[in-house]
Amino acid sequence: MNRYNEKINEAFRNPKNVGSMDETDDNVGVGFVGSPGCGDVLKIYIKVDDSDRIADVKFKTFGCGSAIASSSVLTEKVMGLTLEEAKKITNKDIADELSLPAIKTHCSVLAEEAITDAIENLISKRLIKKGKE
Amino acid sequence: MNRYNEKINEAFRNPKNVGSMDETDDNVGVGFVGSPGCGDVLKIYIKVDDSDRIADVKFKTFGCGSAIASSSVLTEKVMGLTLEEAKKITNKDIADELSLPAIKTHCSVLAEEAITDAIENLISKRLIKKGKE
Amino acid sequence: MNINSEKSSKRLAQEQNASEQQIYLDYSATTPCRPEVAKVIYDSYLKCIGNPHSITHQYGWQATDSVESSRKIIGKVINCESKELIFTSGATESNNISIQGIVKSRIENGMDKVHIITTNIEHKATLETFHELDKQDNVETTYIEIEKNGIIDLQKLHDAIKENTILISVGWVNSELGTIQPIKAIGEMCKAKNVFFHVDAAQAVGRIKIDLQEIYVNLMSFSAHKFYGPKGIGALYIKKKTRVSPIVFGGRQEKGIRSGTVPVQLCVGMAKAAELAELERESEWNRMKNLQEKTLNKIMSSLEDIYLNGDSEQRIPHNMNLSFAHIEGEAIMMKLKNYAMSSASACSSTTLQPSYVLEAIGVDEGLIHTSLRIVMGIYTTEEDMDNFANDAIRTVNELREMSPLWEMKKSGVDLKKVKWHSHH
């Protein structure tokens, strides 16, 4: 554990958008990365509106303070973005926002992977649905 | 330097019989042992009366506190003894009297050697004198 | 607890409240120096100014007296002759002298190839020394795998001993788990097999009884800052006729085994601390046992999936090493910000490596990251632990609400069967 700066402490203590969604909803994409053995598991849910804008986002995270803070910041950043815009969020955006110590960079990387995974999940769901139609 | 006991301190501080004698006097024997390089030099003078009794004794010592204390004790011990009696004084007598620490035993050995040397010196002086006569 | 430390304890507690300081629950990492100990050290600085190595004046003699009476006091606490004790800079140095020194001595005496044994849960001061010796062609090492409950299997140890085994090194009380090894039994085995026995007792003083006349041990390491003494001093018991070669060279202080000016004031402080620790040992054990039971009962009865690491009986009651399944250790500590503890999680180490001790005893990889080491000491009050238990329960619930693993578990998913998407 590091002597975190106040931004991390604050994001950890009052995380935004904690929660989950109905995974079976067609408009919900789920990102699921990490493993308990490595000490971090991130689950992120996005729900898009008709214009493919992220209307809601939730997360649950198993991980250290930086992992939870990164998750929270990620959800705040993507809220309201289109999927194309959300894809452009990088780990650096998150690390910068929190001034993450270098040793904690992997937490922001995981957050980027999670949103990427969630978007892919949503898109593949649609493809499957289209295929069925 | 050791933490000496009071007997040694006292004998060192108030040594008895410091001094020298006329070495050319036929009744004076001189013992001279040790070397500056080893850190101790003892010079002891005995003067005998007509009945070969030690009537006077003096010493000069270059050496540590124990060496000076041992010299002083030696002179006290031999004063008034016959040469035969004086020959029997051992280093142990001196070490015991002062309760010398083991590491300082060599000081008492030197004192024994000095008195032995002084007696021998006196006797050989006499032999030479007799020879001349 | 005697009256003195009762007072100090209150003072510490008050200070902690006044300055919003955390409640200290990391008494295995180090212990606060007792005010009584700090005072004798301070007084000695003003009164005793010499170097014990100076044999030509009273300042040196006074210093020698201080050191030797300290040595006697410590010898009395552990029941050995004071001349069997040398002062060192701490348990790290004591372990190094023991292990390197025995190996060196045997090789200097003509042994071609020596074999030494330790366990896989030892402190780094032992393990790293073994690793270093491993590099030498003439040294062979064995690391006994400790059982799941954190205790050594005597049979395994027995079977590991070979013709050329010269040393077995085992820690008495493990600093992470709090488990207590069967030192008496190992000592008897060593005696029978004619093998030197080194015991790292850094975590033992003031907690369990140490009586060197009742056990067979050749070398035993101590560290003052683990029992409310000063940092920077330790001791090494070397049984008569046990030959160790020095690893540091100089003025040949401490029988030539440990060169360097003997730190008079630290010796005085260590002795005072040892004396006080021993005085309170039994009453503290009982008090700790009681606090531990209460705390564990409270937590276990309110929360599911909490695991105590290390044997529940063969342990010091001061230590509770707990895994809080499905939430991560550093996050727990951050939420429990009024308490100072440590965790085996990777995130709470500078190297991002999780605890090798929990791994060594086979704690599930996922659970390692969820662990907290809570270690109580003489300044820990019942109120502290009541508050801790309550805060811990609330915190765990809060964090589990945020945990995807907890959610999955609750919905019946077998986490062991999940295919994790991990880039590590």
Added chain:
Amino acid sequence: MNINSEKSSKRLAQEQNASEQQIYLDYSATTPCRPEVAKVIYDSYLKCIGNPHSITHQYGWQATDSVESSRKIIGKVINCESKELIFTSGATESNNISIQGIVKSRIENGMDKVHIITTNIEHKATLETFHELDKQDNVETTYIEIEKNGIIDLQKLHDAIKENTILISVGWVNSELGTIQPIKAIGEMCKAKNVFFHVDAAQAVGRIKIDLQEIYVNLMSFSAHKFYGPKGIGALYIKKKTRVSPIVFGGRQEKGIRSGTVPVQLCVGMAKAAELAELERESEWNRMKNLQEKTLNKIMSSLEDIYLNGDSEQRIPHNMNLSFAHIEGEAIMMKLKNYAMSSASACSSTTLQPSYVLEAIGVDEGLIHTSLRIVMGIYTTEEDMDNFANDAIRTVNELREMSPLWEMKKSGVDLKKVKWHSHH
């Protein structure tokens, strides 16, 4: 001397009178811990209870802050970056890490046979380490013979350097003689020859200027108790890019070079002591110079056959190493019982070996036994030294009256030509 230590000095002097304590004139063996230093240590014991190695809570962070700000202060005093400093248990350990650590590192890096150089007047912490390495087949050692005035001959050193020379180790201020070696010149030679340079500066802090930016040195050893700090702590300067292998293994504190819990309070005390010593360095030098001149003038003008050992200019004025021909050192000290000093005489060592340092610079065997080392420090007053000179003169006369050598000399005997009857 600043006001603070003026006060302390008076207090010490008063205490010495009150309790009939000796006047301390053995400031090279060790120095009293300053009351100001003892106070910051004491305060830190009460305030700073954590282990700097604990990175998960404020107690650990506070401890780290204490250690790091101490490191900065010391770095400032000697003008190096704080990250080039590691804390050790003293100069003995610092010398051992430097010498063993450089040799080990080079051999681990594939060198077949290394050559290391020191001088024949070094502290035992250097010489004994060299002797130990001598036993290894892959290490070759050279001990440069120091000149009669106690100073190294640079040409001799230059000529001793070989292809495989990896390290030169020289003490800056000799603890017995007080002579100052030309460290800057040696450093330049080392730089040109690409040889690592270790300097034992244990006797230098607070006495001569240490500016690591003005000299080329790879490693430099320090010990706090030599400059009014606590015993049991030292430091080692390791220049960037100088690789040393550790000799003690464990938690990898201090960049992995020196494992073991960092003794927070001792670091704080060392820093305070270094700061104060540096503050008073110049004024103390002048005061010492004055006291030394007065004392020497008095003694030399009243007594014949007194010799100052070590160069009279290239020395610290704090030290007067004198031979009082024809009388023995221990006896002088016993008569001068109000003063605490040391002697090179055999009788004042536990081993009955006379000083190897005086022997090394070719002091006549007989004179070695007549020597006294008088070392002044911040608590030494002018009155002390006036009294000392008077008492010394009286004592020497008294003892010479008892000395057969003095008598012989007076009567014109050439002592060099006497055939001694010696059983040794």
